Amino acid sequence: MPFRVLSHTADTGIEATANTLGDLIGELCAGMFGLIGSAEPASAKKWVEVEVVAQGMEELVVDTLSELLYHSEVENLIFCAFRVSTGPKDFAARVKAGGVLVGAVEPVGPPIKAVTYHDLVVEQRDDVWFGRVYFDV
Amino acid sequence: MEYRRISDVVWELPATSGMAVPGRIFASEALMDLVRLEHASTQVGNVAHLPGIVKASFAMPDIHWGYGFPIGGVAATVVNEGGVVSPGGVGFDICCGVRLLASSFTEADFDSHKDAVMDNLDRRIPRGLGKGAIAEARLVPDVLARGAAAALDAGYGWEDDLEKCEERGTSAGADPSVISNRAVERGRGQLGSLGAGNHFLEVQVVDEIHDPAAASVFGLAEGMLVVMLHCGSRGLGHQTCTDQLRIMGPAMGRYDIALPDRQLACVPVNTPEGREYLGAMAASANFAWANRHILAHVAREAFADAFGVSPRATGMSLVFDVAHNLAKIETHEVGGRPKKLCVHRKGATRAFGPGHPDLPEDLIAVGQPVLVPGSMGTASWVLRGVSDNPAFASAAHGAGRVMSRKMAKKKESGQTVREQLQARGISVRAGSIRLLSEEAPYAYKDVDEVADVCARAGLAAKVARLRPVGVVKG
Numbered sequence: 001m002p003f004r005v006l007s008h009t010a011d012t013g014i015e016a017t018a019n020t021l022g023d024l025i026g027e028l029c030a031g032m033f034g035l036i037g038s039a040e041p042a043s044a045k046k047w048v049e050v051e052v053v054a055q056g057m058e059e060l061v062v063d064t065l066s067e068l069l070y071h072s073e074v075e076n077l078i079f080c081a082f083r084v085s086t087g088p089k090d091f092a093a094r095v096k097a098g099g100v101l102v103g104a105v106e107p108v109g110p111p112i113k114a115v116t117y118h119d120l121v122v123e124q125r126d127d128v129w130f131g132r133v134y135f136d137v
Numbered sequence: 138m139e140y141r142r143i144s145d146v147v148w149e150l151p152a153t154s155g156m157a158v159p160g161r162i163f164a165s166e167a168l169m170d171l172v173r174l175e176h177a178s179t180q181v182g183n184v185a186h187l188p189g190i191v192k193a194s195f196a197m198p199d200i201h202w203g204y205g206f207p208i209g210g211v212a213a214t215v216v217n218e219g220g221v222v223s224p225g226g227v228g229f230d231i232c233c234g235v236r237l238l239a240s241s242f243t244e245a246d247f248d249s250h251k252d253a254v255m256d257n258l259d260r261r262i263p264r265g266l267g268k269g270a271i272a273e274a275r276l277v278p279d280v281l282a283r284g285a286a287a288a289l290d291a292g293y294g295w296e297d298d299l300e301k302c303e304e305r306g307t308s309a310g311a312d313p314s315v316i317s318n319r320a321v322e323r324g325r326g327q328l329g330s331l332g333a334g335n336h337f338l339e340v341q342v343v344d345e346i347h348d349p350a351a352a353s354v355f356g357l358a359e360g361m362l363v364v365m366l367h368c369g370s371r372g373l374g375h376q377t378c379t380d381q382l383r384i385m386g387p388a389m390g391r392y393d394i395a396l397p398d399r400q401l402a403c404v405p406v407n408t409p410e411g412r413e414y415l416g417a418m419a420a421s422a423n424f425a426w427a428n429r430h431i432l433a434h435v436a437r438e439a440f441a442d443a444f445g446v447s448p449r450a451t452g453m454s455l456v457f458d459v460a461h462n463l464a465k466i467e468t469h470e471v472g473g474r475p476k477k478l479c480v481h482r483k484g485a486t487r488a489f490g491p492g493h494p495d496l497p498e499d500l501i502a503v504g505q506p507v508l509v510p511g512s513m514g515t516a517s518w519v520l521r522g523v524s525d526n527p528a529f530a531s532a533a534h535g536a537g538r539v540m541s542r543k544m545a546k547k548k549e550s551g552q553t554v555r556e557q558l559q560a561r562g563i564s565v566r567a568g569s570i571r572l573l574s575e576e577a578p579y580a581y582k583d584v585d586e587v588a589d590v591c592a593r594a595g596l597a598a599k600v601a602r603l604r605p606v607g608v609v610k611g
Binding site for chain 1: 175177201202203204205208228229230265266267319322323326332333334372375376378379382383386387398399400402538539540541542543544568569571572575611
């Protein structure tokens with residue numbers, strides 16, 4: 001289920017739904033990098049792996065996205081493919097993210113400075129996971 | 138939220154339900170109509186819950202919706218009475234700010250050398266994603282400790298630049314040891330780079346002088362070509378704020394602090410976490426001062442090369458460099474007594490008035506320059522600090538957005554915006570034409586109105602209006 005871009009006067013945000021927490025995290029990752037530039041998942045050339053253990057659900061999402069943002073910036077990658085697994089602890093996730101070099105992608109938005117806690121939502125509604133996150137650009 | 142008008146350009150939200158002080162917005166009727174359309178006024182009320190806050194939760198005329206603090210928010214807490222420091226009151230782009238250079242050139246000079254100047258700037262100013270930086274990574278440790286002074290010692294800029302930079306380009310109390318390896322890694326490839334989004338380098342003309350005496354002291358004259366830079370601490374600052382928020386969130390519980398917005402995370406200044414944040418913030422600020430110092434050096438070289446003169450012969454002296462995302466420990470009068478305050482300015486500019494001892498000697502008589510860039514293609518303003526500023530010596534920082542990036546892109550294409558600017562005689566060099574429309578003039582408030590309200594509210598007085606003739610964007 002693709003992410004939806006939200007309006008914010010100064011910054012930008014996304015929300016997404018998914019059947020599992022892992023899939024939601026994957027959608028939010030795709031959404032965050034989709035705001036910067038898009039590439040087909042099949043074009044991913046370089047892969048990084050991040051492992052996050054957080055204090056809560058919201059922290060898990062923010063910390064995971066922040067980790068990938070850090071890798072993106074220091075390695076000059078735009079990530080476009082994501083394989084997410086959650087557990088074994090309650091608020092833990094492992095993400096394998098594949099990306100392309102920044103120069104290979106046409107920018108569609110400004111670089112993202114940081115992931116914020118502003119209006120952050122990560123929750124299960126009936127059987128569907130819902131997430132909303134805003135970014136400082 | 139119900140704001141009541143208490144004077145010509147001042148609106149107040151009475152302190153209720155957990156607010157320690159009222160909210161106070163400086164705005165004309167027209168600007169206040171824009172404020173009511175979004176959430177910024179709610180954020181002013183939320184900030185009023187900060188422990189130790191005094192007088193009011195202020196918002197400048199360019200206020201708009203941020204996260205936690207509104208952009209344009211000013212809040213001061215009493216340091217020795219449990220007052221807090223909040224990274225959200227500074228922002229992720231620590232020490233984002235503006236630098237203005239004068240010159241010996243006129244608009245006619247620019248017109249006859251326009252392509253050479255703009256092509257040189259385009260080539261020499263790194264901006265956008267992954268486009269590198271001017272200075273070597275090995276300078277970063279010294280820059281974190283000493284700011285612009287480190288950049289000067291590495292061969293960038295002129296010695297007299299330091300005197301005309303807030304804090305003389307070196308934030309006191311910097312603690313590089315609390316800057317994470319992650320932040321350093323993000324900053325290593327970005328020292329001397331503009332960034333993107335609303336960051337820019339503009340070539341402008343001094344179009345109107347409103348205060349001839351102050352303009353003369355600032356080194357400005359009608360018809361003079363000037364250069365304005367807007368950027369901050371880049372990825373190093375962004376990561377530092379992220380790192381510190383991660384510490385501060387859990388720490389709040391230990392100090393029994395609960396606030397209506399998580400992004401207002403804070404701790405008392407006089408705590409290990411508070412001191413660590415201020416040390417990290419100052420080190421990140423040093424990166425920003427150095428960043429703008431280095432970019433100004435390159436701008437001088439670009440002009441020198443285009444005109445076939447030495448950099449000194451360009452006359453591109455520094456008018457001033459201001460920060461608009463910073464928390465500072467300052468002494469202000471509260472209830473008739475001087476108190477040590479932690480003054481947060483998030484999208485707001487320090488505006489010390491005449492007589493302030495922290496100003497350079499030649500500026501003490503007129504007050505500090507306050508640099509207020511408008512949106513791309515509209516005007517910018519040079520204001521000056523005045524006595525009896527009602528908001529802890531603070532003023533606006535820009536035009537303030539009125540439209541989301543999503544809507545701005547839908548309204549016009551980047552190509553159309555570029556054509557519109559060029560039709561008005563503004564030469565554009567953009568890293569991404571597609572993204573230009575996000576920064577179009579229609580996405581921002583009327584900066585003339587913002588400057589006017591600053592003057593009417595006693596925040597800062599008008600000195601000069603600047604008109605753009607060249608824009609360099611990421």
